[in-house]
Amino acid sequence: MGSKASTLLREEEIEEIKKETGFSHSQITRLYSRFTSLDKGENGTLSREDFQRIPELAINPLGDRIINAFFPEGEDQVNFRGFMRILAHFRPIEDNEKKSVAVSEPLNSRTNKLLFAFRLYDLDRDDKISREELLQVLRMMVGVNISDDQLGSIADRTIQEADTNGDNSISFNEFIKVLEKVDVEQKMSIRFLH
Amino acid sequence: MSLSLFLSQHGSRMTAQWTLSLLLSACLFRASCSAPAIPRPPRSLHPVRGFNNSGGSLSVDLPMALRVFSVDYHHVQAPFEIVLWIMLASLAKLGFHWSGRLPAVVPESCLLIMVGLLVGGVIYGVRHSAPPTLSADAFFLFLLPPIVLDAGYFLPGRLFFENLGTILWYAVVGTLWNVLGIGLSLYSLCLLAPGSLGDISLLHCLLFGSLIAAVDPVAVLSVFQEMHVNEQLRILVFGESLLNDAVTVVLYKLFESFLRMPSVSGLDVLLGGCRVLVVGMGGLFVGLFFGLIAALTSRFTSGAQVIAPLFVFLYSYLSYLTSEMLHLSGIMAIVTCAVTMKQYVEANVSERSNTSIQYFLKMWSSVSETLIFIFLGVSTIQDVHMWSWPFVCSTLLLCLVWRATGVLLLTAVVNKLRRNTVTFRDQFIIAYGGLRGAICFSLVFLIDDFPKKRLFITTTIVVILFTVFVQGMTIKPLVELLDVKKEKGALPSVSEEIHSRLIDHLLAGIEDVVGYWGQHYWKDRFDQFNVKYLRRILIREDHQACSSILRVYQELERQEQRGDEDVPPPISVLIKGTQTAAYSRHTLHQDAGTRKPLHRHQSLEERSTINTQVGLFSSKMSTKH
Numbered sequence: 129m130g131s132k133a134s135t136l137l138r139e140e141e142i143e144e145i146k147k148e149t150g151f152s153h154s155q156i157t158r159l160y161s162r163f164t165s166l167d168k169g170e171n172g173t174l175s176r177e178d179f180q181r182i183p184e185l186a187i188n189p190l191g192d193r194i195i196n197a198f199f200p201e202g203e204d205q206v207n208f209r210g211f212m213r214i215l216a217h218f219r220p221i222e223d224n225e226k227k228s229v230a231v232s233e234p235l236n237s238r239t240n241k242l243l244f245a246f247r248l249y250d251l252d253r254d255d256k257i258s259r260e261e262l263l264q265v266l267r268m269m270v271g272v273n274i275s276d277d278q279l280g281s282i283a284d285r286t287i288q289e290a291d292t293n294g295d296n297s298i299s300f301n302e303f304i305k306v307l308e309k310v311d312v313e314q315k316m317s318i319r320f321l322h
Numbered sequence: 323m324s325l326s327l328f329l330s331q332h333g334s335r336m337t338a339q340w341t342l343s344l345l346l347s348a349c350l351f352r353a354s355c356s357a358p359a360i361p362r363p364p365r366s367l368h369p370v371r372g373f374n375n376s377g378g379s380l381s382v383d384l385p386m387a388l389r390v391f392s393v394d395y396h397h398v399q400a401p402f403e404i405v406l407w408i409m410l411a412s413l414a415k416l417g418f419h420w421s422g423r424l425p426a427v428v429p430e431s432c433l434l435i436m437v438g439l440l441v442g443g444v445i446y447g448v449r450h451s452a453p454p455t456l457s458a459d460a461f462f463l464f465l466l467p468p469i470v471l472d473a474g475y476f477l478p479g480r481l482f483f484e485n486l487g488t489i490l491w492y493a494v495v496g497t498l499w500n501v502l503g504i505g506l507s508l509y510s511l512c513l514l515a516p517g518s519l520g521d522i523s524l525l526h527c528l529l530f531g532s533l534i535a536a537v538d539p540v541a542v543l544s545v546f547q548e549m550h551v552n553e554q555l556r557i558l559v560f561g562e563s564l565l566n567d568a569v570t571v572v573l574y575k576l577f578e579s580f581l582r583m584p585s586v587s588g589l590d591v592l593l594g595g596c597r598v599l600v601v602g603m604g605g606l607f608v609g610l611f612f613g614l615i616a617a618l619t620s621r622f623t624s625g626a627q628v629i630a631p632l633f634v635f636l637y638s639y640l641s642y643l644t645s646e647m648l649h650l651s652g653i654m655a656i657v658t659c660a661v662t663m664k665q666y667v668e669a670n671v672s673e674r675s676n677t678s679i680q681y682f683l684k685m686w687s688s689v690s691e692t693l694i695f696i697f698l699g700v701s702t703i704q705d706v707h708m709w710s711w712p713f714v715c716s717t718l719l720l721c722l723v724w725r726a727t728g729v730l731l732l733t734a735v736v737n738k739l740r741r742n743t744v745t746f747r748d749q750f751i752i753a754y755g756g757l758r759g760a761i762c763f764s765l766v767f768l769i770d771d772f773p774k775k776r777l778f779i780t781t782t783i784v785v786i787l788f789t790v791f792v793q794g795m796t797i798k799p800l801v802e803l804l805d806v807k808k809e810k811g812a813l814p815s816v817s818e819e820i821h822s823r824l825i826d827h828l829l830a831g832i833e834d835v836v837g838y839w840g841q842h843y844w845k846d847r848f849d850q851f852n853v854k855y856l857r858r859i860l861i862r863e864d865h866q867a868c869s870s871i872l873r874v875y876q877e878l879e880r881q882e883q884r885g886d887e888d889v890p891p892p893i894s895v896l897i898k899g900t901q902t903a904a905y906s907r908h909t910l911h912q913d914a915g916t917r918k919p920l921h922r923h924q925s926l927e928e929r930s931t932i933n934t935q936v937g938l939f940s941s942k943m944s945t946k947h
Contacts, residue, residue, distance in 0.1 A: 194831040
């Protein structure tokens with residue numbers, strides 16, 4: 129399975145992914161073997177069922193939303209490029225990258241990391257976290273032990289802490305502002321083994 | 323009204339100074355009393371005119387046999403002296419904080435040592451003999467545990483475990499590097515100067531190296547307290563100082579027993595290495611055991627809530643004593659115990675008990691720390707000093723050099739494996755912040771007597787004074803100068819808690835997708851195990867359902883209600899603006915790990931915004947219902 133996997137991934141593809149996401153050569157091949165091990169249907173793309181087969185993901189409160197995040201709008205399959213594009217958000221920011229004011233914003237910049245988290249709340253993609261969307265996520269994370277009233281007041285307070293323009297929902301800029309003191313670059317990074 | 327204000331400001335300062343001088347004269351009086359030069363006759367019933375000073379009691383003899391007024395100091399001597407020392411220490415602390423600018427420049431530890439030097443000098447001058455020294459037993463059994471317990475209870479758990487690998491790396495390998503480096507270099511120095519230092523053997527040098535190399539948690543805590551450097555740096559230095567106890571204890575005892583043995587073989591060295599593991603892990607398990615039992619006991623304290631805090635202290639102290647009895651690492655035991663039982667105890671006991679626990683911990687550790695530093699100063703005044711310029715100066719130099727090289731090398735290795743690198747500035751502060759303190763001091767007194775022991779004692783004192791004074795005073799300006807990353811003083815908020823949780827779950831999910839068993843994976847697994855088994859057994863039924871989000875929310879609500887009525891909460895939220903940035907341990911700072919916002923520095927503006935928010939919020943609530 130291993131050798132078959134690496135021949136399916138062409139050098140040019142690896143180069144393109146490298147440029148787009150910033151992963152190293154060995155990281156890309158490693159992640160490709162993970163991709164193919166998840167791909168039970170062996171058709172080069174992953175479906176939702178493939179993700180749901182991961183046992184720990186099934187018990188993650190946000191499991192469904194995370195899986196959803198991998199799939200582009202309206203599609204049911206994700207190829208390797210799309211897979212890597214999502215994972216690129218979680219690459220740690222290296223020192224030399226911070227200084228380069230080069231091309232367009234890299235996928236793992238602070239803003240893009242925060243945008244990814246924002247989209248976990250904002251299902252309807254209207255660039256606002258409404259009270260109902262917040263309540264849904266809260267309910268998923270907190271479980272069944274808290275009454276609706278309490279949850280509602282928590283949601284109200286959350287919106288109040290963030291809301292600056294009084295529209296009773298959290299826009300992306302307000303979201304960024306609330307988390308400005310949190311070290312997002314460190315928190316939202318995974319060490320991808322070399 | 324202005325007069326009372328004036329009096330309260332200046333009157334208390336004057337009162338403090340008067341009381342301080344009263345105390346000093348009381349000490350002197352006692353000192354002169356208990357220095358019998360002439361054997362006194364036993365107390366007799368014969369009426370004798372004038373003052374009869376016998377056996378430490380003073381009485382005015384009247385012609386009648388009945389004594390109307392007598393002073394029997396002997397009866398209360400021990401507790402009286404202890405209380406006097408503690409009183410002296412606390413008043414000294416009060417005195418510094420009244421004098422505005424001084425605490426901002428000089429760390430408390432320095433000031434306390436200076437007071438100790440003063441008192442020691444005075445006692446020496448009066449009695450012409452050495453003042454009481456800090457006995458190693460008193461230090462290890464009574465003075466050290468409260469400080470370490472306090473540190474362990476308020477340890478930011480999350481941050482600590484995330485950096486655990488690096489901390490262990492520094493603590494174990496770093497300490498070994500320092501010990502061997504300093505020991506071997508000193509030995510080569512002794513070989514080069516056979517005249518004065520010839521009778522110090524290799525083992526002695528290694529023994530000395532083992533006690534002088536260890537970074538001291540008490541000194542580190544007291545200096546880093548108000549420095550507000552970024553949390554990662556603080557937990558690295560502090561965690562290292564806590565965990566290197568295991569290595570220090572083992573190496574010290576190892577070299578000591580080698581000294582007593584006729585010969586040392588390679589097998590002994592290997593066994594010594596195994597002992598490090600046993601001591602560390604043993605301390606850990608003892609602490610774990612007592613922590614779990616304490617948590618279980620706290621489950622049943624609903625009937626007698628007043629003594630619930632007592633269990634926390636009793637079990638922690640028991641764990642410390644048990645591991646000391648088994649020659650394991652007491653510090654590791656007590657820290658593990660505190661970390662283990664904290665979340666369960668906090669869920670089980672009432673809010674007031676929680677407050678009591680936190681308050682008493684802070685108080686005891688504060689008193690202990692003050693006493694330790696004062697006694698360090700007092701014990702410096704001694705008859706037993708032996709000075710040797712080459713030895714002392716080279717020890718100082720070697721300590722600095724070896725620590726710096728150690729940190730550089732170790733960080734270079736560990737940065738390859740870490741998620742977030744340790745920058746060069748942080749490394750400098752880690753190296754420079756390696757302060758020595760009372761642990762070295764006590765250990766050096768415990769060495770078996772040999773001709774150059776006095777030299778070791780003197781050198782240890784010099785090193786401690788140097789690190790506390792020079793390094794302690796200059797580290798704060800250096801932090802400013804080097805522009806080391808400061809901590810982000812985040813306001814507690816429900817939003818942050820919620821979003822952080824979201825990010826945690828998200829990261830755990832991504833790790834599952836990638837198939838990488840990283841931090842989030844293990845944290846998730848532990849959380850699941852915790853909820854499924856531990857919390858079920860160890861927490862009362864009616865308290866189990868608390869999610870951390872709900873807890874944060876409730877704490878904030880409670881805090882604001884108190885602030886709204888203008889009654890300051892018992893563990894006060896100090897108003898930052900009116901207080902100079904003093905080095906002090908008086909403030910309860912936030913436990914960043916669980917994000918309990920119960921104790922916080924809040925500036926005036928922040929408080930008012932929260933109040934307006936509460937106003938808005940409560941108006942919203944009323945419109946809803």
